Amino acid sequence: HPDLSGAQVLDWLGEKLNVSSVTEGTVRNYVNEIRVAYHIPKMTSERNYSTVPDLPMGQQLQVDFGQIRVPTTNGTFKRLYFIGFVLAHSRYKYVEWLDRPFRASDLIRMHENAFRFYGGMSTEIVYDQDRLLAVSENAGDLIMTVEFTKYQQTRKFKVYLCRKSDPESKGKIEQVVKYVKNNFAKNRTFDNLLDWQESCLSWLKRTGNYKVHHNTKKRPVEVFALEKPHLQPVSGTYIFEDIFDSSITRTINKDNVIRFDGNRYSVPRGTYRKGAPNIAYVETDTEYLYIRLQQNGQLLAKHKIAKGSGTVISDPSHRQREHSKRDQLIEQIKGILTDKEAANWLIEILSNQYPRHLIDQLKVVQSVILKYPAFIDEALNEMRRLRLTSANDFRDIAISLEIQGRKKHIETGTLNEKYKALVAPERKEDIYLSVLQGGANR
Incomplete structure (x- = not known):
């Protein structure tokens, strides 16, 4: 990375190695010595600006967009997009990123995020002539997009759109965009948007809003503490559906959390x-x-x-865990079996014998209960008597009892069917007496 600055090297030392014992001047001198020793030139560009007087506290917030291509963890490059906010008086910054171009809904949502970050909003907001905000300047009569017009009318802040030939009117935010690109994003490896945004917020806290500003000679975070009471309060009951559909x-996330602010x-x-x-x-x-x-x-x-x-x-x-499949099966089985003590014994013996396959065992029990409801109590008692410990044994006993019951029914039914047409003749009692006496009465 031949274009690394001393300031970015210092920030990386703080982020990756928690180094805080060296000054920026020391790092800058060391980087310059390396450039000289190894003949590493640094590309520079110049642009002329005129000084703009500092504005009162809470008056102005400047907003602009930026984009940059960064290396990714899979060895490719990805273009990222960001919106930057800076309070003109304190230079206190807020940045939010996307991995795709901005839509009007994104712009409005990120304004809300910025207002929450600041704890209020300024009287006026300065923008570049972005297509998400303005259709045209119309010779001084601003024509804004429908989405942003509704939002601006709801929040009631003044809008100041820079003319294309007037970059000095938003020089502070242009410096922020440049600062974010060169000190935070350049040469940083992108993995996913959530981690990237978290890293950016950490960078703002560690460097972007903490480092002494080269013009004001003050830390933005300290000046912001004085400026914050001068911001306009923001209603917390803002309903986004009134402005746009989404x-x-x-x-x-996989760990059942969402990230917010x-x-x-x-x-x-x-x-x-x-x-x-x-x-x-x-x-x-x-x-x-x-x-x-x-x-x-x-x-x-x-x-x-x-x-x-x-x-x-x-x-x-x-x-708290939801009722697992195992718990549901146990509750169902206990609810159906009439002998609760035997039911508890069955669950306990299966749990001890098959801890890894308990659900499979319980499913077998459930299947037996559904298929052989007339024999489950007897099968369970027989299982306990024989000291068996598997649901498969419970199933086999129930099947055996069902087969035996069916055989008895068939035998009884066949006997009755075979002889039902035969009627025993009625005899007088003297016939039996005659048989017993050897036929003497015949």
């Missing part, structure tokens, strides 16, 4: 499904985050919004 969505919030165990879209819809008010699986659907989870970042907010009830 709500804020978040991906449900740098923190992770739990959803009930089992919400994540392999092969499913795993998308959650989120809304917020002044205190709480609401999570649903469908727009305007049943509430899935509710969390108090955490302050700061890097926190896992978990509802203890979300960690």
Whole structure:
């Protein structure tokens, strides 16, 4: 990376090795010495700017877009897109990334995220003439896109669109875009968007908003603490559906959490499904985050919004396991068997004998109960008497009892059918007496 700056090397030392004992000047001098020793030139470009007076606290927020191609973990390159916000007075920054071009809905959602990040909004917001915002300048009469017009009318902030020949009016945000590209993104390896965004927020905290600004000679985070009370309050009950169709969505991760504003919030165990879209819809008010699986659907989870970042907010009830297949089978079997003591014995003996295949054993028991309901109690008693320990034994006994019962029915039925037409003749009692006396009465 021949284009690395000393400032970026210092940030990487802090991020990857937690180095904090060296100054920026020391790193810059060392990098310059390496360039001289190994003949590594650094490409530079110049652009002339004029000084713009500092604005009052809370008056102006500047917004602009950027994009950069970065290497990925699979050896290819990927183009990433970002939007940058900076408060003109304190130089306090916020950045959000996407791995695709922005849509109007993304722009509005990221404004909301930025307002939450700042804890308020400025009186006016300065933009470049981006197609997501403006259709045309119309000789001074601004014509904005329908989506952004509705949003701006709801939030009631003033919009100032830079003229194409007036880059100095938003010089601060252009410096931020350049700073994000060169100090954070350049030569950084991309794996996934969530980790990339988390790394960017950490970079803002560690470097972007903490490092002393070269013009103000102050740390943006310290000046922001003074500027924050001057920001306009933002209503926390903003309904996105009033502005555009798609709500804020978040991906449900494998560990059943979603990421929101740098923190992770739990959803009930089992919400994540392999092969499913795993998308959650989120809304917020002044205190709480609401999570649903469908727009305007049943509430899935509710969390108090955490302050700061890097926190896992978990509802203890979300960690409880749902009734497993095993538990369901056990409940069904116990509910059907009339002898509860024998039922408990059966479950216990199968659990001890077949811990790894208990569900398979329980399924055999369930099948026997459904096929041979008239013989299950007798089969269970016989199984206990013989001290057998397998559901297959229980099944074989039930089958045997069923076969025996069928044979008895067949034998009884055949005997009656064979002789039912024959009627025994009625005889007088003296006939039997005559037989017993040797026929003397004949």
